[in-house]
Amino acid sequence: MVANANITACDGHLLKRLAEAGLIWLESNQEKVNQLNVFPVPDGDTGTNMYLTMRKAYEEIAQLDDAHVGNISSAIARGALMGARGNSGVILSQWWRGFAHALQEQPVFDARLFAHACKNAVETAYKGVVKPVEGTMLTVSRQAMEAVAERAQVETNLQSLFETKVEAAYASLRRTPELLPVLKDAGVVDSGGQGWTFIIEGMLRLLRGEDIHMRSVKAVAVQRPGWQDALVPEDEAGYGYDVQFLMKRQEKPFDVDAVRAAISEIGWSTLVVGDENLIKVHVHVHDPGVPISYAIRAGAALDDVVVENMQLQYVHYVEERHKREDTPVEGVAVVTVASGDGLRHLFAQELQAASVISGGQTMNPSTEDFLAAIERLPNDEIILLPNNPNVIMAAQQAAALAQDKQVRVVPSRTIPQGISAMFTYINSREELAHDALADEMNAAMTDVISCEVTTATRAASLNGVSVRAGQVIGLINDVLAVAGDDIQTVARDVLFKAGADKRELVTLYYGQDVTQAEAETLADRLRATFANQEFELVYGGQPLYQYIIGVE
Amino acid sequence: MTSKKIRFVTDSTCDLPAELVARWGIGVVPCFVNYGSASYADDGRELNRTTFYERLPEIRPHPTTAAPPPALAEQIIGEAARDADHVVIITAPAKLSAIHNTMRLAVESLDLQHRATLIDSGSVTIGLGWQVLAGAAEAERSGDVQRVVDVIHRIRPHVRVYAGLSTMEYLRRSGRVNWAKAGVGALLQIKPVIGVLDGEVPQVALVRTFARAVDKLIELARAEAPLDKLALLHANNVAGAQELKERLSDITPPDTMILSVTPVIGVHIGPESLGVAFVSDKWKQ
Structure with a gap:
C-alpha cells in the first residue's frame, strides 16, 4: 500500500506500481468493458484488447528495477506499442507514447510535469487517429487531462490530481452517448473510454491504499486454433525450465519419499527415483534455483545438472511452425488475418497470401503479431490485409514501425473484402509495383458486399432493428440489418437487403459450428429463392459466425 | 514483276x-466436331453452330474436335x-x-x-x-x-483474341483446365479470361463473376484503341455480344462484326462465353 497522502513526486518505482495497479483494475473490470460493445455481436472485445495491450506494456517493466521515471515510462510505451491490439489498444498505446515522450529526460515527475505529460499523451493519441471521433477514449482522456491541467496550477499532491483526473474522466464518460448517437442507441457509454478510466482509477486506488484485488495476473481465455491449442502452456508464466540433476549422498542417507514430496511442492512433472545414496531428480519449475538450493540444503552433492529453458524451446518451435506455414512468394507479399482453418487455408493456399495470422473476430492480432510476420518474411515489400475494422489500426501501427521494409495497409474490413483484394493481387502482382498494387487491391474491395450471420450476445435496438439476446442476426458490411429466430430466414432476409437478387454470385463461408449438410441445405433453399444467382459453398471454419457471405 | x-x-x-x-x-x-458416333463438318451445312451450342451442355461424352x-x-x-x-x-x-x-x-x-x-x-x-x-x-x-x-x-x-468464360465447366470437360490454372479455382469458383497469342493460350485474369470477366474484355479492347478492326465473339450469346458492342460503341470501327465462334474453340470455353477480337490501328504504320 502506498497510502501516503502527501506524495508530490513520482519516480520509476512508483510509476511501475501505478501501471501494475492500472493493469489489475482493468483486468478485474475487463468484462464490464466487453459488455459495452455497441453491436450485439460476439467480437470486438474492447476490454480484452485493452487489457492485453496494457499487460504487454507491464511485462516490459515487470523485470525492471529503475528509479528513473523517464526510463520506466518509455519501457511501458514500447510494450504498449508492441502489444497494441484492437483500435482501442492502439489509441491507448499512442497515449502512453505521448506520455513517455514528455518524460523521457525526467528522473521523477511532479504535478506540473504530470499535467504536461498527460497533455502530450492526449495530443499524441489524437494524432494517432486519422479522423478523431469525439465521444470516445480520446474525449474522455482529453477532458480528464484538461481538469488535471487546471488543478495542477494550484495542487502539488499527486493523489489529489489523480482524484481530479478520475472524477473528470467519469463525468466525461457519462457524456459520451450525447456525442456519439450509436452509443445512445445502444444505451451504453464508450467502451474504450471506460477501459482507459479503469486504468487511471486503478492507479488512484493504489495511491489511496484501497484494495485493487491484487490477484495474480491471469490469462484471458483465448481461442486458438489447431496445433497452437495443444501447445499453449497452461501456466501463465509459460513453460518454465526443465531441471534435472543427481543428488549424491555426502553424510547422512537420503529419505527418497521426503525428497519426492519436497520436489513435488516445488514444481510439476516431477520424477524422483533412487535410494539412500543416489537420487535422480527431474522437475519443471519457473525458477531453476529453487530445486537446486533445496538439494544443497538437503545435504547432497550435485552432479549432472541440466537446465533447459522450455519456454524458449516453445517460442522457437512456434516460430518454426509459423515459418513453415508461411507461403513463399516472389515480389510483394501479403500478410493477412483470418480465423478458422478453412479461411486460413483459402488465403494461404488458394490466394497466395504469404502469411496468415490467426485471429480476427475472436482475437484481434497485435501490432507485434504483424511486425513478427513482416520481419519473418524475406520479402521487402509487404501489404497488410486486416479483414476486420478492429484490426486496421494495429496493422497501420505495424506498418509505421516496420524497419527496412516497405509496408502498405489495404484496410479490408471483412473476409469477403479481403478475398476480393486477393484476386486483384493474384491478377496484377506481376505487372504492378507495390503502391499501385495496393491501390488496385483497395479499389477491388468495393466489388463485394459482405454479410455475416451470427447470434446476438445481448438485446439491442440499432438501425431500426430490435434484437433479443440469443436471436440470430444478420449484418451487412458490418452494420446490423436483420434479426430473426432461425438461420435460414435471417440468411435469406439479409441477402435480400443486400440486393443479392441483382448480383451474380453468392459465396457462403460456413463456420465451425455448422455441419456441411446444414450448409448444403441452406444453400439449396437459397438457390430456390434466388433463382438467377449462383451459389457456392466454402468451408470457412470460423468460430462464432455461422456464415460469412460474399455477394458480388 | x-x-x-x-x-x-x-x-x-x-x-x-x-x-x-x-x-x-x-x-x-x-x-470436324465428333460426338455421339458421328463426325460433323463445320461447314455451315452439316453443323449448325447455334443448334450445336444449345445442345452442348447435354452432350456426353464431351465432343472432340x-x-x-x-x-x-x-x-x-x-x-x-x-x-x-x-x-x-x-x-x-x-x-x-x-x-x-x-x-x-x-x-x-x-x-x-x-x-x-x-x-x-x-x-x-x-x-x-x-x-x-x-x-x-x-x-x-x-x-x-x-x-x-x-x-x-x-x-x-497486332491481332488480339480474348475470351471471357462463364464457367470453368467446359475446360474441365474438354481436359483444358491448364488454360486457366494457377492453383486457383480449387476452392473458389473463378471465371477465367484467356487469350490466344502465338499459338499459346495465356491466362489474362482470374475473376469471380462473369460480369467482371466482361469488364476485363472491354478494358483489353480499350487499351489498344483506336482500332482498325473489331469483332465481338460469342458462343450462343448474341445478346451478350451486342451489349459488348454497345459498350464499345465509341471505339467501334465501321465494319465491326458479331460472330458465332467456331465450335473448335466453343467446345472448350462453353456456351454463353463471350470474346473480343481486334486489331489496333497501329499495324498500318
Whole structure:
C-alpha cells in the first residue's frame, strides 16, 4: 500500500506500481468493458484488447528495477506499442507514447510535469487517429487531462490530481452517448473510454491504499486454433525450465519419499527415483534455483545438472511452425488475418497470401503479431490485409514501425473484402509495383458486399432493428440489418437487403459450428429463392459466425 | 514483276462470314466436331453452330474436335491451285490444332510446294480470318506473293483474341483446365479470361463473376484503341455480344462484326462465353 497522502513526486518505482495497479483494475473490470460493445455481436472485445495491450506494456517493466521515471515510462510505451491490439489498444498505446515522450529526460515527475505529460499523451493519441471521433477514449482522456491541467496550477499532491483526473474522466464518460448517437442507441457509454478510466482509477486506488484485488495476473481465455491449442502452456508464466540433476549422498542417507514430496511442492512433472545414496531428480519449475538450493540444503552433492529453458524451446518451435506455414512468394507479399482453418487455408493456399495470422473476430492480432510476420518474411515489400475494422489500426501501427521494409495497409474490413483484394493481387502482382498494387487491391474491395450471420450476445435496438439476446442476426458490411429466430430466414432476409437478387454470385463461408449438410441445405433453399444467382459453398471454419457471405 | 493470280485457303476456325468468303474467293477447309458416333463438318451445312451450342451442355461424352481428312484439304487446295498462279494457305496455330499439318501434307501430296505458301497464323477465329483478308486485299492490289506474306506478318503481331468464360465447366470437360490454372479455382469458383497469342493460350485474369470477366474484355479492347478492326465473339450469346458492342460503341470501327465462334474453340470455353477480337490501328504504320 502506498497510502501516503502527501506524495508530490513520482519516480520509476512508483510509476511501475501505478501501471501494475492500472493493469489489475482493468483486468478485474475487463468484462464490464466487453459488455459495452455497441453491436450485439460476439467480437470486438474492447476490454480484452485493452487489457492485453496494457499487460504487454507491464511485462516490459515487470523485470525492471529503475528509479528513473523517464526510463520506466518509455519501457511501458514500447510494450504498449508492441502489444497494441484492437483500435482501442492502439489509441491507448499512442497515449502512453505521448506520455513517455514528455518524460523521457525526467528522473521523477511532479504535478506540473504530470499535467504536461498527460497533455502530450492526449495530443499524441489524437494524432494517432486519422479522423478523431469525439465521444470516445480520446474525449474522455482529453477532458480528464484538461481538469488535471487546471488543478495542477494550484495542487502539488499527486493523489489529489489523480482524484481530479478520475472524477473528470467519469463525468466525461457519462457524456459520451450525447456525442456519439450509436452509443445512445445502444444505451451504453464508450467502451474504450471506460477501459482507459479503469486504468487511471486503478492507479488512484493504489495511491489511496484501497484494495485493487491484487490477484495474480491471469490469462484471458483465448481461442486458438489447431496445433497452437495443444501447445499453449497452461501456466501463465509459460513453460518454465526443465531441471534435472543427481543428488549424491555426502553424510547422512537420503529419505527418497521426503525428497519426492519436497520436489513435488516445488514444481510439476516431477520424477524422483533412487535410494539412500543416489537420487535422480527431474522437475519443471519457473525458477531453476529453487530445486537446486533445496538439494544443497538437503545435504547432497550435485552432479549432472541440466537446465533447459522450455519456454524458449516453445517460442522457437512456434516460430518454426509459423515459418513453415508461411507461403513463399516472389515480389510483394501479403500478410493477412483470418480465423478458422478453412479461411486460413483459402488465403494461404488458394490466394497466395504469404502469411496468415490467426485471429480476427475472436482475437484481434497485435501490432507485434504483424511486425513478427513482416520481419519473418524475406520479402521487402509487404501489404497488410486486416479483414476486420478492429484490426486496421494495429496493422497501420505495424506498418509505421516496420524497419527496412516497405509496408502498405489495404484496410479490408471483412473476409469477403479481403478475398476480393486477393484476386486483384493474384491478377496484377506481376505487372504492378507495390503502391499501385495496393491501390488496385483497395479499389477491388468495393466489388463485394459482405454479410455475416451470427447470434446476438445481448438485446439491442440499432438501425431500426430490435434484437433479443440469443436471436440470430444478420449484418451487412458490418452494420446490423436483420434479426430473426432461425438461420435460414435471417440468411435469406439479409441477402435480400443486400440486393443479392441483382448480383451474380453468392459465396457462403460456413463456420465451425455448422455441419456441411446444414450448409448444403441452406444453400439449396437459397438457390430456390434466388433463382438467377449462383451459389457456392466454402468451408470457412470460423468460430462464432455461422456464415460469412460474399455477394458480388 | 508480273502480277500473279493468288488465291487463299484457310480452315473453318477463321469464322469469316460467308459473304466475305465469297467476295474474296477463299477456300475454306472445314474442321470436324465428333460426338455421339458421328463426325460433323463445320461447314455451315452439316453443323449448325447455334443448334450445336444449345445442345452442348447435354452432350456426353464431351465432343472432340478433329482436323479434316487430308483428302478434303487436298480437294480444296487443288481447286484453288487450278485457276491461280500461287496459293497462300493460312491456318489455325500448329500448337493448338492438327489442321496446319494436314494442310502441309496436302500441299506435299499435290506437289504444290513451289507455288504454295503455308502460314501458321498463331491465332484463331477472326484473328485468323483478318490475316487472310489482309493478304487477299494485298494480292488484289499487287499480285505479289512476297508483299502478301509481308502484310500478313505485319498485321499478325497486332491481332488480339480474348475470351471471357462463364464457367470453368467446359475446360474441365474438354481436359483444358491448364488454360486457366494457377492453383486457383480449387476452392473458389473463378471465371477465367484467356487469350490466344502465338499459338499459346495465356491466362489474362482470374475473376469471380462473369460480369467482371466482361469488364476485363472491354478494358483489353480499350487499351489498344483506336482500332482498325473489331469483332465481338460469342458462343450462343448474341445478346451478350451486342451489349459488348454497345459498350464499345465509341471505339467501334465501321465494319465491326458479331460472330458465332467456331465450335473448335466453343467446345472448350462453353456456351454463353463471350470474346473480343481486334486489331489496333497501329499495324498500318
